[in-house]
Amino acid sequence: MNVLQYVNPLQGTASTFRFSNGNTLPLVARPFGMAAWSPQTDEAGKGWFFHPSHRHFEGIRLTHQPSPWIEDYGHLTILPQTGPLIVSAAKRSSSFRSEDMSIKPDYFRVKLRRYNTLLELSPTERCASMRMTFEAIQEARVLVAPFAGESSITIDPGRRRLTGYTRANSGGVPENFAMYYVIDFDCDLDVQASGTWDQDGKASIHLHEVGNRTSAFIGLNIPESGEVNLRIGTSFISLEQAITNLTQEIGSKSFDLVRAEATQAWEETLNRIQVEDQDEDKISTFYTCLYRVCLFPRMWHEFTAQGEKVHYSPYNGQIVKGPMYCDNGFWDTYRTSYPLFSLLFPSRLGEILESYVNAYKEGGWMPKWSSPGERSAMPGTLIDAVFADAFVKGIEGYDVQSAYEGLLKHASQAAEDAHFGRKGVRAYQAFGYLPADQFHESVSNTLDYVYGDFCIAQLARSLGKDEEYTLLMDRARNYAKLLDPSVGFMRGKRADGSWDEPFDPIEWGGAYCEGGAWQCSWAVQHDIVGLAESMGGKDVFLARMHELLSTAPLFKVGSYGLEIHEMSEMASINFGQFAISNQPSFHIPYLFAAVGSPAGTQYWVRKTAKELFSSAPDGLPGDEDNGSLCAWYIFACMGMYPLCPGVPEYVIGSPMFERMTLHLEKGKQIVIEAACNAPNNCYVRSVQVNNESHQPLFFTHDQLIDGAFIQFDMSDIPQVKHVEDKNLPYSMSVR
Template sequence: MKKNKYLFSFCALVLWIVSCETKNQQEDDVTAKDQIQHIDTRIGTKSWSGKSTLSQAELPQGHVYPGVGLPFAMTQITPQTTTKDIPYWWENEKIQGFRSTHYPNGASMSEYGSLTIMPLVGELKTTPEDRASSFSHGSELAQPHYYSIILDDYDIKAELTAVSKAKFLQFTFPKSNASHIVIDNPMAHGYFRVNPEKNEIEGYTDNTGRKGNKGYTGREFASYFVAKFSKPFEDFALVAKPDLSSTIELFPDGFRGEFYNNMELSGKPNLQRIDSSIDFEWSGAPASTINTDLFSVRYTGELIAKQSGQHTFYVTSDDGVRLFVNDTLVIDSWVNRGATTDDFSMNLKAGESYKIKIEYYDYYGGGTLKFGCAQPASLNASKLMQMAINGAEASAVHVSFKTEEDEKVQVKIGTSFINIAQARKNLESEINHWDFEKTAQATKEAWNKALEKIQIEGSEDQKKIFYTALQRSLLLPRNITEDGYHYSAFNGKVMPGMMYTDFSIWDTFRSEHPLLILLEPERVSEMITALLNSYDEGGWMPKWPSPGYSNIMHGTHADAVVADAYIKGIRDYDTEKAFGAMLKNGTTPGTGHYVARVGIIDYQKLGYVPTDRYGESAIRTLEFAYDDYCIAQMANAMGKEAVYKEYIKRSLYYINFLDPETKLVRGRNADGSWRSATDPSISGWAYGSDKDRENYFRNITLFAPHDVQGLANFMGGDEVLEAYLDHFFENDFYYVGDEYSMHSPYLYNYIGAPWKTQKLIRTLLNENFSSGPGGLPGNEDCGQMSSWYIFGSMGFYPTCPGSPTYQIGSPMFDKVSLKLSNGKQFTIIAHNNSQENVYIQSATLNGKSYTKSWIHHDDIMAGSTLEFEMGPKPNKEWGAKLENRHESVSKPISN
């Protein structure tokens, strides 16, 4: 009996221990599957305040916003603190509404197809500035699936959630006899139709102010919507849109234009002329005597007011613009940017004259300058209500009703780029209920499923930075496919098939797309299919579609995206078509509206892009050579030996733009002569101070990721390149937010000093990223900044996409696990890891000694375990021997 008693007690103890272990394991599993808890989407919404080496042309700002929606969603919804393209800035003190947005998160681009909705009580105010409410960041909750805020001026709690093409808003009102909701297009105007019987508003917002779409597609790129309300309307009406048709009548003498072949309006004008209106889109030069790029114009005119009252001036511009009224600066957007519309309102008196001056500069690509003045509108309330029922173009639409204390009013919005009927269909298919929490939970689960593919062991602060970065890496490009169709911004038609847009490929080929290869390989195939659909519909794979062609940036790095995927075994697309599109990039000049590789004919003939014929000649030459390397690698893998030999030879053309005297890039004319060693015309970014110029000369020189050994040989050997890199980093020429040289911290691996990469990468990660609102040191650039951080903190980086290898850095975390699509897991373990122990002492791969400073993609996909012993002092032998270094460009990489 006593024996049985002890046996029972022992069994109970065992069960209790097992139960505790099971409970702890379950709790760990819950934590591991709820990574969304670590994310704050406001990181990077404030300017970076840390150390930063920058050209004056770019500010250290993340350009991100706290958007809500699924991974790769067609639209997101975000609080709006400004009517500028970037919808949210931390420093702004008021919220103007909640914007359904297509702004590419983290890019210096333009908004398109936006729609903003704002709740308020009391006096009806319809303009964004008038209706804006104070708020406190302390009452904000910003996560990928849910955002909430208290609008202090109205005592309204606003909550947002969203899926891919639909969003769900919930407003908790106070008791009021005058509660309102206003909907508008913050960038221009829209078309609105109210159906009071169904508690619905439908319509579209156009693409006014956006460059490139009307001319390329035949119609403006519009975003259609259907908004369903949970509460009936007691009153509603439109807000009349500005009438710009009479602008010419207000300026009887037209506008005097003075054009300059510089961006500073300096010296004597190269052209003077009178224009009756200012309404231009220049795909080339504005006149035969004016530059295609890098020009400026000053327009002056005299406005004679026809009536008294509030007039609104509108200026749509590409790049920098300023507007003066009676010599007072009223619009100041003297910045390099995509096309957008600025406005300014003031009261004018009938019969009086006003001096108007508009100054504009064009950088590169297409140029846009449009000016209009809207006179006061005079429509009564009855007419505006009838217009709302019938549907009309307007600045805004508003509805009103009474609310009780803490009454929730819900709004569901479906969107489409095809038509209103498809917007309604998208809403019904994605949110066919009125359960706000249900939608928020579904989006949360989708994010957790995506985020749990990488597990890290680190502090809470580290997890906050890491998982916010991972979330940002899973936002773009956006999937705009709707029921198997898409509206094409390349031919203006509704087309069958897959489409993604907002590819910031010049940025994202470097690490964003390689990260997606590891985490989302099926989606990578979809993205490449979308690029090929763009090729079919417009003639080219795009460089920076947002949503259609733009001429932004230099190389055709879709070549790198495709080649990297193909080399790494992702081939679920038309590979022959893809290869043909790449060859077109490498041989054919672009058309009038799409330039592809600028100077490609001269590049093929001379072996470089001549400075006296083309802007950005240095980086074009180096990037064309890298793209040729990618074409060569894909040709080699496809068994196309002749093409491989041709393009691997062309991949070495970068040497032709490196000056044997200075060992830096240097301007070179078509006749082969070198320009001055300090001539800044090689790059539009190299103008400004001497430090600006040297900064870009030194950064661009390092862009030979496919032939680092060749670069070292040119400079005089490994030791010379090592000294160059030492000087480069020690004198703050490196900027982590500048894509030109994002790969450069890893270049020490190629020349026998990997321990310097280890130290440097840990320092850069720790000093340049934080968990606060100013936590990004520069533009997020559609996931590139974040993916650079993700790879770096895990301990390896794809220095040269198109090669199936990754350079090893210094893992920040004790353990990282990647769940691969093939069901296997790649694990990195760093023993004795700490802030001080940043140096690799030794390594093993699957238990066997590993001495290479790089790892092959196949080893990762095999589900291996890479272990490091870390220490406070460098082991200068590990990875440094010649046989353990990365192989040269002319040889295929062996495993």
């Protein structure tokens, strides 16, 4: 099935610093590939270096940027040029017509009007094949421009080759970090028209230079056909390894063959899920979201000439055996991306987890936000949930004992370097929460620690660590320490036990991360029933959920001091205080089902997916964040959601396609059919699994991974009936 035709990499790219429609890049890459490529239209925009409304092209950019807030590393741009040599990004740029630029996961093409040149690119995992077709063959050259940082350039006319490295980065790297690259040309180089330029734009006819942002211009003796092919290899290990990568992945392959292989790689990956429906816009949104899920985390390991898997460690600067994956924020991705991997790519997930164990062994701490090393962004240590979820689902391929050791370390020990581990771990152990008068974002961090402890406990139980299991499960109840019954929200508490004053549920910041009390009081995925009982019972809890979704989307900027983009995005839609634009709200629609009211879940999940997602440049309701938001949409379409990673269950939602088939690794299938599905038929009348009636409001992972035939009967009328506790999704207080 040809599904690549439905993917639009421009999804979410119509974003700015102040308002996110995804904050994505139109990446041309292999699935989970180390090297990604994107058009650059505005270098001055820093993390926002591309926008679909721009009509000037500054170069095709080798990028490793996972988020505009994290920015790039090991990056450079490549541009064909004719006429006078002009090197600054803004001045060298060429206009293009929108219809002259094509961006697909496997292929990029743009016609540069200023230079009358066609540029094409197709990626491999660590390399790329590039084809340039010049209409004017005189005064033709290629510009290679790294970014700020030490850069080395060597032009070798005899070998028709350029080699170099760049140390450009935005943090999270050892001192010896470099991205090495080699570019082979299939035409002779014009030595007299080749050279370098420095950070000030001063050009010189030198074939070798080292300096800050040293860049290269390579004169070309173009054949009469006007066609020049470039083969580009990259490595974080060495120049020799970049050449090895180029030999292994491209060698003598033609551009068209590289493109055909890239197409096949994406078709095989995306066809893990096949959907059937009359609505092609919905199909396009689905496969575009699945493409985004399969970009991160990024492979960082490479293969020696002997086939050995090795990597440069962004944690200790050494060359180490084994896998490595980078560019992931676990605060975002634990909720949706990794649970989806457990179904679609369990073998790769095992390799990813082994790489995180390697990160622990190399750096001494489990990663929290890697790009490529530790960036220490966002609350908590939610890699806890990534490992727990994989462990309870039987994912193999990693050192479980070492994983547990690393997780327990940050749950029990303070790091000397605040970039690592949990901040305030001693205070958390002493109080059972982080005091708001001592720690920023105290509520968000505390709730993430509490849930993280629950997750680590799942490994402790199976590994026979009984004392540690008991301690961690006791701490998993600490969320109650921050629940103020008088206001019905989680609230900052001081070291003396008094509540932080004043309190306003629409004020953001302070004790909360990227939200306020309305958004951040529900991060108790492991005990929603217990939370409801603490608030006065399920009826009170449901009333609060309805209030959340009907309260005007008002906010106060609070400690942020300005309107951050998440506030703007929530205020731009009529979904109450439900800020689907940010991860703490992802599970909110599923809380209805968690306490036995599935119709509320079905209505709000369907409404959110239908109204707020598309494949368009403005097609996402907030930061996409390494696949996490798009994976939310994939689960919404499936009619299920991993409410509590660390528990092998998926709460039932509202399926969106007439038929969906998931092709599992071991040859089994999950087939999901939705009879009587229609735009207004969001409610589930009944469910059958393998032709038997299914009463629980969840599916187990074992039910799915062994292959399942799931039949939903849909209706436009909500079903109201009593749900026994045994049929509710997992809550620690119930089972």
